[in-house]
Amino acid sequence: MTRFLTVTLFLLFPITALADPPPTFTSAKVVAKQKVFFDRAQSPDGELYCGCKWEWIGKSGGRINPESCGYETRKQQTRADRIEWEHIVPAWVLGHQRQCWKNGGREKCVADDPLFRAMEADLFNLYPSVGEVNGDRSHYQYGMVKSSASQYGACTTKVDFRGRVTEPRDVVKGLVARATFYMYDRYGLSMSRKQQQLLIAWDRQYPVSAWEKTWQSRTAVVMGHGNPFVTGERSWILGHKPSREGLVTQLVAHDGALLAPQSLAASGDIFGNRNSRVYHLPQGCPGYNQVSTKNRVHFSSEADAQAAGYRKAGNCR
Template sequence: MTRFISVLLISLLLASHAYSDTPTNFTAAKVIAKQKIFFDQAAGAEGELYCGCNWKWTGKSGGMIGPESCGYETRAQQHRADRIEWEHIVPAWIFGHQRQCWQNGGRNNCIADDPVFQAMEADLFNLYPSVGEVNGDRSNYQYGMVTGVASQYGACTTRVDFKGRTAEPRNDVKGLVARTTFYMYDRYGLSMSRQQQQLFMAWNRQYPVSAWEKEWNSRTAQVMGHPNPFVTGDRSWSLGHKPSREGVVSTVPVRAAAVSSVKATSNGLIIGNRNSKVYHLSTGCPSYDKVSAKNKVPFRSEAEASAAGYRRAGNCR
């Protein structure tokens, strides 16, 4: 009996130590992801997310890409092509908008006012190292099948359709992407279109869990305190899946009337006009609030807008 109690206490202490490392923000998540999950993967066979490239760790959470390891060729942004960035497989822009916090002040508002967004942004199951340029090109686009787009990154088979705002990752990670998406939408109560559900269900079947994905899940579970049940097989997704919402600890706080009355177009986003292919900044561009709702295309940066084929409005100061 004494031996049983001792073993139990040790197990509880180990579990408590592991879960104490759970990150509470994106910055901390990147550091922990490097130290406890991807620490030995820089020269691993799997490589980073989109192209399978190896990298060399630099700084607390960064890395420098070895393009020769994957046949990578820069499309347009050399400074980002050279470095590792941390990709949110389900973009923060998407879950921020579904949480409704983004519309009232952008990402900064979500971080300040929505604890569920904070948890989602720091969730290690949703973070994966990737080539910075592809991460930037993917932006907040949904995953999908891309046709009629020639090779953009040398031997890398990931494709980005800027006009259709769609990204198709390489086959080796399609199953991983699908199961990560299931996890995020299930745990945080997000809404997924029927078309997206069908696509990810197909990828889940076609590309089963690999040995590395199991290991990745195990390492991440040690930090987060729970596994991805769509990787372990304890949960499955079917059309009309009802999310568990296990990670939803609160609703979005109701802000003061003065804040809640701010127009959604004044949240700091860059707004593109789908017809004119011109973009407007939230400050210094007099036509920012004049783009019709049906023609609005939001961007997070001017570089993102330019990459999508948009140019800055001529009347911006």
């Protein structure tokens, strides 16, 4: 009888209903430690960029063991000593596609934009890394760095500060590609053709590892959904049309209440094209994802767009 009830309850309340995604970046770091990376500090895979082992300290922090990976400090000793949580798709990139960032930067987005908070706290985009490399990477895109000079001792991740590009070590190139695909797909972000081409190549060259599958499954339990680019349910091709699934699910508001899906359009999801002076809605407008990032103007409502002299795209349904 007990077994029957357990199966019945699972059918009535699937994993998505039982999941408890973290509402903020601060809580996401704690959850990531406790439920995803709890046993990875001494793993041979190590942290993201250099493969260093670490020792957990406090709720979500850690201290790097540089001897475990041959790490040598480039410049910032304090950050070189500690574990930080890297956004594989940087928070700067997430924010710069939101109106709130233009109105006050990251603090404004955290305070006023529930969608930004959801993106910032998405566990599929968080990975422990050496703090110094995390800082050096900044919000640079991933790419190929021509220089072969070592910047961090035996660590093979390279940062081109002048070109604003970071090339991670080979073993995680596929992982960061699939995490990037997930974020851009789920939240309807705009990715350049050049970045797409590079990440598609990395995805093919560096297939999913056993640990990446485990990372995916552990994270899925918490988030209530998986990364389809890791499970193989979805693949990225040039011109990929994002599912935007993260824009139609309930999101946690700043006070802990749930934000209804229909309220999301008021959070800055309307794109105007500064060249054509035409605006596109997130639903019903085929040209929404075709507006290049450099030409995007974000509006909180149609009224704001119209007041700024923009008209709705003629192909919107």
